[in-house]
Structures are given as structure tokens and as C-alpha cells.
Amino acid sequence: MNPLIEKAALKPYNLTHGEIVSLLALEDTAELFSAAYELKCRHVGKIVSLRGLIEFSNQCSKNCYYCGIRRGNTLVERYHLSEDDVVRMARWSCEQGYGSVVLQSGELESEANTAFVERVLKRIREFGGDEFGVTLSLGEQTEEVYRRWFEAGAHRYLLRIESSVPELYARLHPADHSHARRTECLRVLKNLGYQTGSGVMSGLPGQTLDDLAHDIEFYHAMDLDMIGMGPYIPHAETPLGKDIEFTPEYARNQLVLALKMIAVARLYLHDVNIAATTALQALDERGREQGLLAGANVMMPNVTDTEYRQNYRLYENKPCLDENSAKCRNCLKWRVLSIGETINWGRRGDSPHCRAKSAER
Numbered sequence: 001m002n003p004l005i006e007k008a009a010l011k012p013y014n015l016t017h018g019e020i021v022s023l024l025a026l027e028d029t030a031e032l033f034s035a036a037y038e039l040k041c042r043h044v045g046k047i048v049s050l051r052g053l054i055e056f057s058n059q060c061s062k063n064c065y066y067c068g069i070r071r072g073n074t075l076v077e078r079y080h081l082s083e084d085d086v087v088r089m090a091r092w093s094c095e096q097g098y099g100s101v102v103l104q105s106g107e108l109e110s111e112a113n114t115a116f117v118e119r120v121l122k123r124i125r126e127f128g129g130d131e132f133g134v135t136l137s138l139g140e141q142t143e144e145v146y147r148r149w150f151e152a153g154a155h156r157y158l159l160r161i162e163s164s165v166p167e168l169y170a171r172l173h174p175a176d177h178s179h180a181r182r183t184e185c186l187r188v189l190k191n192l193g194y195q196t197g198s199g200v201m202s203g204l205p206g207q208t209l210d211d212l213a214h215d216i217e218f219y220h221a222m223d224l225d226m227i228g229m230g231p232y233i234p235h236a237e238t239p240l241g242k243d244i245e246f247t248p249e250y251a252r253n254q255l256v257l258a259l260k261m262i263a264v265a266r267l268y269l270h271d272v273n274i275a276a277t278t279a280l281q282a283l284d285e286r287g288r289e290q291g292l293l294a295g296a297n298v299m300m301p302n303v304t305d306t307e308y309r310q311n312y313r314l315y316e317n318k319p320c321l322d323e324n325s326a327k328c329r330n331c332l333k334w335r336v337l338s339i340g341e342t343i344n345w346g347r348r349g350d351s352p353h354c355r356a357k358s359a360e361r
């Protein structure tokens with residue numbers, strides 16, 4: 001076996017920056033993926049945890065150059081679900097045995113939205129009890145807002161750093177988007193007691209393997225519990241994506257790089273939760289299964305009503321746009337079974353990393 005892979009599997013954080021770059025540069029990925037998969041099995045078993053994904057609003061005050069629902073894209077029809085609708089989707093997820101939900105939207109900093117989320121959280125707690133997991137993915141907010149949501153019942157927060165390299169971040173965002181604030185938000189979330197997740201896009205224009213190695217080291221430096229990362233996928237109505245040609249070869253390369261990121265993150269971090277994100281499937285029919293086989297252990301079936309899905313298109317080729325939640329449930333169940341794994345029905349599926357931390361306390 002490749003001695004670097006062996007070394008990484010021995011104990012967490014056992015690679016230098018240069019060694020992470022070497023693993024990301026490997027041409028032959030079979031050994032890398034199977035070692036990462038084996039390590040995943042050692043830490044969490046042959047089991048996949050599910051989070052029902054509720055995309056409750058596509059309104060966003062930000063203008064990220066890569067994203068299809070950026071404020072500047074006037075072709076998008078904007079929506080915001082009602083409180084009852086969000087609660088209904090969460091309840092459905094709970095009844096279906098998903099064990100947890102993720103509430104996601106564009107970035108909205110307003111008292112109206114803060115109070116809306118607070119009310120939804122309290123209602124979810126009423127039927128979900130303590131055992132039902134609730135993750136928020138609602139962007140940068142003040143400490144006070146994060147605290148209110150935590151007290152209302154959220155216990156996990158996902159905030160992708162998008163890139164841990166400030167110079168690259170600056171090229172992907174308008175000048176008023178702050179990398180420093182985003183990093184600070186992650187610190188605040190951790191201090192408040194959230195299980196905290198972050199991640200990046202891989203394959204961004206101008207991004208190097210050195211940048212990606214830095215991202216993986218950032219996950220460790222921030223002591224994250226969950227990693228949600230995926231391939232960058234061009235969107236024609238965005239400044240970054242409008243000139244990129246989405247060829248089969250481009251898709252293939254983006255997929256392989258994203259899978260390598262999962263595998264190397266698993267080999268470096270060992271015990272965190274890593275998602276096989278939907279974007280993988282925008283590149284390949286079996287992209288998410290491949291993500292699981294490269295070391296991921298979480299999937300996020302979309303549970304948003306079908307009529308809204310068209311309008312939550314962050315990138316081209318997003319799967320599940322015409323499917324409904326029941327269909328996605330069956331589809332994912334089949335996909336998980338097809339690779340010989342089982343589903344962690346009805347369980348929150350906390351990462352071993354955060355369980356180890358609470359045991360230390």
C-alpha cells in the first residue's frame with residue numbers, strides 16, 4: 001500500500017501539508033478511496049445517517065459569484081415557505097425515520113426571519129423531542145441570533161467557509177463579503193455549543209491543490225464535527241459560471257477531485273461526519289454512492305415540496321428537481337442498499353468526534 005495512506009490511517013492528523021497535497025494529486029485513486037472507506041467503517045460502521053433537507057427560502061442578501069440564487073440573479077422567482085409548511089416537512093422527515101433535518105435558506109439577517117426560525121424550532125422540538133436532530137444552515141448571523149436559535153432547539157450549524165484561503169475567497173465574492181467574519185461566526189457557533197460543520201467547494205477556477213490541502217487543515221484547526229463539501233458546478237447565470245463549458249470531461253474531473261477531497265479529509269480527520277452532497281450527483285448518476293465509498297457517511301435527501309425545488313438551483317444539473325420527497329426516500333434507500341450499507345433509521349447520527357468531545361467534558 002502507498003505508505004502515505006498507511007501513515008494517515010494510523011492516527012488522525014498524521015500528515016504534513018505536503019503529504020496532503022501528494023494524496024490529492026494521486027492519479028490512481030482506488031487505494032485512496034478504499035482506505036478512506038475502510039476507516040469510515042471502523043469509526044461509524046457500514047451505516048449512513050440521513051438528514052431531511054428543507055430549503056425553506058431562496059431569498060438571499062448575498063451575491064456570491066458562483067451561486068445561482070445570488071441576489072443579482074433576477075431570473076429566479078423568490079419564495080419563502082410558511083411556518084406550517086416547514087413544520088410539516090420536518091414532521092414528515094421525523095415520521096419517515098430520518099432522525100434529523102437541516103433547515104437551509106439564503107442568507108437573511110432580519111428580526112422577522114430570526115423569529116420565524118425560532119418559532120419553527122420550538123414547534124419541531126414539541127414533536128421531535130430531544131432525539132430528533134436539527135441542523136441550521138442559514139449563513140452568517142450575530143452571536144445573539146445564533147444564541148436564540150440554539151435556545152429554541154437547534155443543536156447543529158453548517159456554515160461553509162467556501163475556501164479557507166482568504167485570497168481565493170476574495171476572488172469569489174464581492175468586496176463586502178468578509179472571510180474574517182465567516183471564520184469568526186464558526187468560532188462563535190462552537191463556543192455556543194453547536195455541533196459545527198463547514199466545508200468548501202473543490203475545483204473552483206484558480207484553486208490549487210495547495211489551497212485544498214489548506215482547507216483540510218482548516219477543518220482540523222477549527223475542530224469541526226461535520227464536513228459538507230462538494231464540487232463546484234458552473235451555473236450559466238452567474239459571473240463565475242457563465243463562460244465555463246460543462247463538458248463530460250469537465251464533469252469527470254470535478255467529480256474525481258471532490259471524491260479525493262472526501263477521502264483525504266476522512267484519512268486526515270478520522271472521526272467526523274462527512275456528507276456525500278447532492279452536487280456529486282449533478283456530475284454522475286451514482287455520484288453520491290461514490291462519495292460514500294470514498295469515506296462519506298451522511299446523505300441529505302431533499303424533503304422540500306417539489307414545486308419549490310426549481311427555484312433553489314445553486315448550480316446546473318441539480319438532481320431531484322422533479323421528484324417528490326417520497327420518491328427521493330425510496331431512491332436513496334435503494335442507493336444505500338446497492339453499495340451494501342444500511343441506513344441509521346430514526347437516529348440523530350452525531351459524529352463520533354463530537355461524542356468523544358462530550359465524553360471528555
Ligand code: 5AD
Pocket residue numbers: 066067068160162200201230231232233234235279314315316
Ligand atoms: N456549485 C457548487 N456548490 C455551490 N454552492 C453554491 N453555488 C454552488 C455552485 N455553483 C454551495 C455553496 C453554499 C452551499 C449552500 O451551496 O458552498 O455554501
Ligand code: SF4
Pocket residue numbers: 060061062063064067068069070071105106107139314
Ligand atoms: Fe446566498 Fe449562499 Fe448562494 Fe452565497 S452561496 S448567494 S450566501 S445562497
Ligand code: FES
Pocket residue numbers: 301302319320323327328329331332
Ligand atoms: Fe431524489 Fe434520487 S434522491 S430522486
